[in-house]
Every structure is written in structure tokens, then in C-alpha cells.
Amino acid sequence: MQDRRKAAAWTARQVRQARRTAIPAIALGLAGIAASIAQAGCIAWVLAAGLSGNPGTTPALVLFAALALVRAAIQLAGEQAAFDAGAQGRQRLRADILARMLAAGPAMLRRAHSSDLAASVVDRVEALDGLFARWVPSAALALLGPALVCACALAVDPAAALILLLAGLLVPVGQAVAGIGAAAASRNQFQAMARLQARFLDRVRGIATIVLAGRAEDEALALSRAADELRARTMRVLRVAFLSSAALDCAMAGALIALVLHDRAALSAGHAPWRALFGLLLVPEFFSPLRAFAAAYQDRSHATGAAEQLADLPDLPATAPTAAIRTVEARGVAIAFEDVRLVWDPARGAALDHLSFFVAPGELLVLAGPSGAGKSSVIELLLGFVRPDEGRILINGHSIADITPQALSRLTAWIGQRPTLFAGTIRDNIAFARPDAAAAEIDEAARQARIDEFTAQLPAGLDTPVGEGGYGLSGGQAQRIAIARAFLKNAPLLLLDEPTAHLDPATESDVLTSLKRLAVGRTVLMATHSAAAHAFGGRRIDLRAGSLAAARGAA
Amino acid sequence: MSALLRVLALWRTRAPLLAAGLLLSLLALACGVALLTLSGRAVAATLTGALVGAGLLVQVLGPARVAARYAERLVTHAATFRALADLRVIFFRGLAGRAAGGLGFRQAGDVLQRLVGDVEALDGLYLRIVLPLAAAILLVPAAGIAAGRISSVAGIAVLLLFAAAAFLLPSVAARAAAGAGRQLAQASAGLRVAALDSLTGLREVRAFGAEARMTALVASRGVELVAAQRMLAGRVAWANAASLLCGQAAVLTVLIVAGASPVASVVACFLLVAAFEPVGALPRAGVAAGSASASAARVLDIAVPDVPPADTRQAAARHQPPLPPGGGLQFDRVSFAWRAGQRPVFDSLTLDLPPGAKAAVLGPSGVGKSTLAALALKIAVPQSGRVLLGGLDMARLPAADIHRHVAWLGQTTHLFDDTIRANLLLGHPGASERELWEALDRAAVGDMVRSLPDRLDSWIGESGARLSGGQGRRIALARTLLQRAPVLILDEPCAGLDAETERAFLTTLFAETSGQTVLLIAHRLTGAERLDRIWRLSSGHAVAAAA
Structure with missing residues (x-):
């Protein structure tokens, strides 16, 4: 319930923002209506002249033809304007959503799968196109269009204007009477439909599991039963909703009948025939924006489905202006944790509980302990992905809170359990660490990380595409790319988060050898519980449930 | 377009309802057009002092139109719901037959998602393509006849102009949409990859300070997509403008000859104005048809396979001895390639797994480990050699029997967005409450489920999103244990888990499958496995390694 209210508020905000971009589309739509009203005048004039045996209709014919060209041009421009309104809305929203996700950082991935997040950036934003391009303009035109038609009718035949006005007012009144509860019910129905669709998608994704469990036919029957049930319920609602x-149909038919009756009386009383024909021709003009609006309601429902997901994203954090840290690269980096406490989830207790330790410049510190002891939390704090709830973290004596994310990122290189390979070549993937690096520097980093050993066998060497749709690398090869990135970046602080957790023993020892070379001359923190990695050397501290368990001297 | 016709052919069982909807829709349309036309005629008749009946007819047509529209909406919607439900079930059955051919088994999640999108794209086939086209077939001759009553030249001119608006321009729009389809698909795939990269790599992006770069990349891909869409929208807008001009030219034609027959001209003019509203919407229907036909072709490809799945019926028809309980698994000189002409994944592979044995096959990614699982489950059939289950050649066993004897737990094993109970019952539909809890306890996840407020009826979210990775894997294990299959294939069952969780999971797994034959397929061992034998896969052969 609250989700829906939140989504409704979010949609209303989007609509307000979209109104400004929709102004050209609305203005052109209104101009189009004005042109067709003028054309209706021409038609009425020519036909009335014919009926009363009046020649001399040429000016009206020429005007009609000219207006036709104008209308076509306006319609062309209007469609472009609507497209632009949709495109602008989508691009603004996409940028906003992506910025929120990037700002929220890796914590997002704890709550949602990346493919679901990507669906928000791509599919859900695209689903809102109809809201920006059609619903917003048509909502405005549903009021302005009939008002304009009514005003023109007033100038020609006040009685016709009154009939149109009454018919127009009948539309919302009729809809309210017939549709008490129907709107709410149809919204629920739309959600039920969306759920059925989600169920279908879910069953299709798990098709292998279903087939291998020998349950394909049962699921097909269940799917068809669920669809039948939904249809029966939907039709009950639609009977009222329709x-x-x-x-709307009643109002239009009523307006026509009333006009015909009025015209026949008026004509007998000497009313000008063209006024009567003009009044009749205005009826379709009057109702056409209302019909377009009713048709665009579907776009609105579509948007509501997407909005429920998008409204839930975290807000952009207020950008705290932080002082850039003074350059430290010459001397290396010292790190101090002072009484740091971090809580991810209050229900699970503190991930780090008053943790204090110090790492000297150039020192290698191994963070040991079972999974859940807080090793990764230490690394994520140093990467600036999260802020401590209590205590301070100092880098060369400056609180991490005062260092801009850019400066912090310049200081650190990081290697995790499984590096992400981006769509592109191996070279692109290494250059991700420093896009302005020269080709020779990338080659050198690849050599240092021993990537040349396996790229030599690939058809295009370093220029072999990897990532989505590219060549599949093994875990060890991917980890070497991560090491090459770190070599290329050449940052004074190296953070390693279980870098060998998913490797077999032979590959693990190869990777550790490369990491040892990378560690030279840097401050290194390595979180691991691998026995082989403990032979890496350096000082070791053991974490237990977020606190220091025991410290040992240099191994 | 032929693909769309073939989809319509799939709906033949719904033909009466669909036809009724079509007729009602044409009736409502005829009433609507006649209403405006006769209103004009009534006014004209008053002027010429003839005919009083027209006004009366208007008063009858008004309510008739309202009633016909209401009935049309109900019937067409009921028909379309039934037809779409049918299409989904046909598609699902076809896919289930195909799943045994590899799709859905080899991590094809987004391919499947795209296919579901294709099925959705067909939602508008009846309401937004078929019905408007039928309306055009009714209206175009009507417009020609009405104008023909003034003069035959005008009649022919109007007929041609309306035919151009109703048929020629929509087919141009359809072709433009079909042509732009590939470009659009490419642009939207480019955007998706950029978004997915930025979000999957959130840690890298933050660690390397690449936020601005990735934002710019996504924005530029977004611009490319918009450019592709704009091109299509532009062509459609031109088609719409041309269609409007055709309609206007038709009205102008009637106006020019209006002096010849004033009352007939009023009738023709009002009819053209009323009829152009549905006809003018046709280029949009053409666009819908253009993009739906590509979707339809892809959906049909799945739903109606050219050759029926070679497997089940024929194999079942043949006489075969019943499968013995227990049962070992043997690969006897098996050679296999996924496609003819491709490098074979296996070349005379031989493995022997006696009943109750626990074995592992190791190897780096890309040597065909998952293919091994596919062969053991008869998802794929070897080109030469035999796979034996309980001493019987799998080629002679129906796949359904094999799936009862061989359970599978892999990295792509799916958890459904449903309750824990529904997920477990998939493994054994008749399982009692006690059996469900027993399986959960054996998978060491019973206590966790007991601690949930709704226990077995807790909703686990999309792909088990409300559970941790380890918990989800344990629910899947409980489901597999419920299947009580004598042979268990584990294909990287721990992919994506952290090392600690992985070890704990494997410990439970091997403790709880003591009576079963187990084949573990992995890229490395953790030390928690209890194995009788280990093979290493390399270049299509299995090499025994120390156990």
C-alpha cells in the first residue's frame, strides 16, 4: 500500500517535470486542432453553398487545401516534438537513476541482482516513454482541445456550444458514476496481469529445472489455469470499467442527436445552413482529444508498473564538499583504524566492533579470520564504499571522511574475489584502470601480470574481445587482468579482498607470485583465509566477529 | 508478415470468438460512421425540404452505436485474453521440448527473457493490427461508393486515395519498422551491455573512480538508441503525414464536385471525415505489424519446432526393460560436438561410475564440463559411443525416465519466485509436510525456515533474492533430495558462493547423499568433498587423478 503511494507520488513528480518538455508537443497539438476547426469551417461553407446553389466556393477550397498542408506539417512536427519529449524524459531519468546507483555503490548489489538493476536503467526507463511522449501531452490536450472547439462553436452558434459543453461535462460525470471503484479495480487488475507476466517469465527462465524435474506438463497446465482465473476476474472488472x-460514446451520440434536433428547428427558423453543418463537424473534433486521452491511459498504467521499482531507489547523497588530501604518493600511505564500528544491518549486529589497528607505509598486513568476521568490511571502508558508524579511519593522518572520493580512488588499487571483465578487448580492460595510459604502459602492465603467457595463444592477443559476448577467460586469467590493472594504476595503497578464493591451488600459487611482485614498495592490506596466502609474508591480524582476536608478529 | 499469419493459425480453436469480436467491431464502426453521416444528411435534407426519416434513424443509431461499442470491447478483450493465454502455453510447451535441446540449460537467461519479450510483443496482434485492418477493408469501398454517387471520377479518386492511406502507407511503415528492427535491437543491446557492465562492475567502477566514464558511456549508448528510434519515428511520422494528406485530398475532391449533387456531397463528405479517423491510424498498425512479425518468427521458431523432439515418443514406443533401482553411470567411448563441423567437446571419452560411487570431474572453464552433465541427463545425445544408466543404453530410454533417475543440481538450477513449499514440491509433487521438513533438515536449512514468520509459505523472491546465496543453494538441495533419484549430477553447485559457505554446503551435501551415485563437476576441489575417484578433463579425454 505504502509502496503504491510512494510510486504514485514519484509518478506525479515525473509528470510535473515532463510538462515543461511537453510544451512544444502540446502547442503543436493545439495548433493542429485549430487548423482542423478552420477546415471544418471551409467544408461547412462549401457544402452549404452547394445546398443553396451558391457558386464562388473557390477561396474556401484554396483555404481548405492550404490548411491541409499546414495540418500535415503541424502533425509531422507534433510527432517529432512528442518523440523529443519522450526521449528527453527518458534520458534525464536514465542519467538520474544511474547516478543514484553509482552513488549508492556496491551496497546496491547486496540488495538486488545487477541484471535487475540494469533492467531499471534500460527497460523500466523505456517503459516510461509513453508517459512522457503521449500521456502528458494528451492529458493537457484533453482539456485545452475541447475548450478551444467550444469557444469556436460559441462564436458561430451559442446553442451548439452549449450542447457540446453539456456533453463534455457528461463525460467525467458519467465516468464517475459508472466507474466508482472501477479505476481502483482496474489498477489492481493491471498489477495482477503484471504478476502473471512475471510468473510466466520466471517459469521460462527456470525451464531447464522444470523439464529436468519432469514437471513441464504440470507447469503448462498451471500456467493456463492461472491465466483462465485471471481472465475471468479481469472480465468481471472490465464489464464495469467499459x-x-x-x-464517452453516449456523450458523443447524445451531442449529435441534440445538434440534429436543434439544427432542424433552427434551420426552419432561418438559421444559416453553414452554421448547422459546422456545428456537426465540430463534434468529432470535440471528442477526438478525449478519445486520445482515454487511449493514453494504457501508457499511464504501464508507467505505474515501472514506477514501483524506480521509486524505491536511494536518493542521491548530498555532496559534502571535502578537502582533497595533500599529495602522499612520494612517501607511501599509512593507515589507522581508531575504534571503528560499522553496522550493515541492525538485526545482525555490528560487522566491525571498536576495531583499532595501524599499518605503516610500505607494510604488508594480512587480515585473517572466518567469513563474516569483518575482513571485507575493512576493505570496503577503505575503498569509501561505506562510512563507519563510529570511530575514525585515518590515511596519513587525515580522516577518510575529509578525502574526496576522487582523491581516495587515486590512492588505492583494489583486487577482489572475481574481477568484472567489461565488454571490450583485454587491452581495454587493463586500460580501465587508467584510460589515458600509453600502449607501451599497457603492454608493460600485461607483462608484469604475466598476461602475455596466455594471450600469446589467442588469435588477436591483447586485442581479443572479452566480457559480454567475448572470449571466456578462466578465473585465474581474469584475476591476472585485475593484477595488470593494479600494475597500470601504480597506486601506493593496495587492497586485496580474498584474491585467490575461487582459484585452484596451482593457479593460486601463480597468482600469489604475481601479487608479491605487485606488492613491492606499496602499503598492502590482504583479506584472506587461504592457507597458501598466509605464507605470503607480512604481519597478520585475526578478526573474530568484528574485533581483533590476536596479533602476530612478522611471519 | 507470413509469421503473423502463422500465429493467427495457432489460434484456430478460438476462431468463433475472434470472429464474433471482429464482426461486432465492424458493426460498431459502421454505426459510428453512419451516425455522423446521417446527421449531416438529416440537416441537408431539412434544407432541401425532403426526407424526415433520417433524423429518426440518427436517434436509433446513437444508442445502437453505444451498445455495439460496449459489446465489441467485451468480446474482443475476452477473445484476446484467451488467445494470448493459448499462445503462452503453446510457447511454454514448445520451449519445454526445446529445453532438452540445450536452450535454458546452458545459462541462456537473457535469451529466454528476450523471447518472453517477443511473446509480449504479440499482445497487440488482434486488437491493434487485425481489427484496424478489417475496419479499413470495410471503410475504403464505402468511401469510394459514397463519392461515386456524386460522380464516378470522384468515386475512383477517393477510392484510390483511401486505399493508399489504408494499405499502401501502412505497408511502407511496416517495412520501415522491420528494417529498423535490427538497428534498434543492436542499439538497445549496446545500451544494455553498458548498463550491465557499470552495475556488475560497481566495485571496479568505484575503486577506479570510473563513475564519470561509465555514466558518459551509458549516456552515449542512450543517445545512439534514441537516434535509432528517432529515425524510425521520423519515417512513421512521414507516413502519417502522407496518410493525412491522402484523406484531405479525398475530402477536397468531394468538395470540388460538391455543386453537382449537394446532398450526396454532404453525405460523402461527412462519411469521409468520420471514416478517416480509423483509417488514419493504420500506418501505426503497420509499424506494429512490422515489428511484431520479427517477434512472431522467433516465437514460432520455439513454439512450433520444425522436427518434433526426436526423443520421447519414439523411444517410449520401443520395448525397453525397466530401469533397475540404484544404478551406475557409464560413458563408453563417447564423442560429442554441439554442432556438426564444430570441434568435438569429447573425443572417445570413457568414465565408469559404479552404483553408489562418488566421483568428481575437474577442469578449467571451457573444456566441456557442463556438456558432460547434458549427456548424463540426455539433454544432448552423443554422436558416437554410449552413455549407460544402470547398465542400459540411454539412447533406448525415454528422457522422462532418465530424469526420474538422474537428478541435477547446477549453477543454473532455478529458484522460482514463489513460496518455499512450491519450490520444494517441484521436486516431488506428492510430498507430505513431514517429508518437506525432513528434506529441509537434511539440507541443513530447516532451522532457518522454522525461524521465518511464514515458514514453508515464505515467499523467496525472484531467483531466491530474499535468501542468502548459501540458503538458496540449500533450498535447491532440499528439492533435489526430495526427488530421491539414485544418481545425482552436481554441475558447479557452489558457483558464486564465498569459500567458507561453499565448504559448509559441500560438507552437508556429501553427508546427505551417502546412498546415491554422485558425479561432481567443478573447476577445483575445496577439500570438503568425500570422493572415491577424481578425473581431470583435458582436450576431450578424462585422465584419472588421485582420489
């Missing part, structure tokens, strides 16, 4: 569409 009454409100019938209100």
Missing part, C-alpha cells in the same frame, strides 16, 4: 468508456 461502462465508463461507454459514457
